[in-house]
Amino acid sequence: MVKIASWNVNSIRARLKNLIEWLNEEKPEVLLLQETKTLDTTFPKSELEDLGYNVVTLGQKSYNGVAILSKSMPEDIIYCLPGNEDDDQARFIEATVYNKVRVASIYLPNGNPINTEKFDYKLQWMNHLYSHIKNSLESEEICVFAGDYNVIENDNDVYDPIAFKDDALTHNRTRDIFKKINNLGITNAFKVLNKTSHQYSYWDYQRGSWQKDNGLLIDHILLSPEASDLLLKSGIDRKPRGKQKASDHTPIWCELDI
């Protein structure tokens, strides 16, 4: 059994204590990180290596940043979304773990406000991701595309759909590309096993959103058919969001029969 988790930590350095505590409790074999917000040179690599993880990072100063932690040695690492080589934002890293599982850590652009170049950038980035996933599926490998998608797939994934109309996370153009990705033959690891609606992975720091459960489901683990065949369990671990100095996102995870 291999447990693969994804967590937007909102700064690896600010979250290191919480992260180490969670790794010691949950012991995932693989963790995909987003919004590490620091350069590769200032990433707290040795602290995580001390827990038995191999660490590969794509860092950036202040913003973005993704990483892969794996108890097996990551191989065949790519540091950019294929076809998007001109991107200057650190939002994608992918590697092979356990000799046969292709895992990608994805930090998809937020895209707000709509009707700006930020939204165009998001849609363009999503189109590159669609092409990459389409190409990857042709390999018939075990593929796990996980991360902060910044997509609210439907109105059951948001506490107040009215408040999020005209938002880049719910916009029809955003949802249309996400639907196209899912229609390639992808399985959403959380949703396929957890049918209750309004289960969230993100709660704003503001307005007491956590206390009121005013959340969003925007973190997703998407599986290729070969990965879906191995899916045992999945879930969202709400515990870290309730701690002191929490990230605004909480980990999402799945277990594969490997």
Add this chain to the structure above:
DNA sequence: ATGCCAGGTAACACCTGA
């Protein structure tokens, strides 16, 4: 319409996030 909160950077204010 704006700030609410949190993090980073740089400098004690401003940017970004979702």
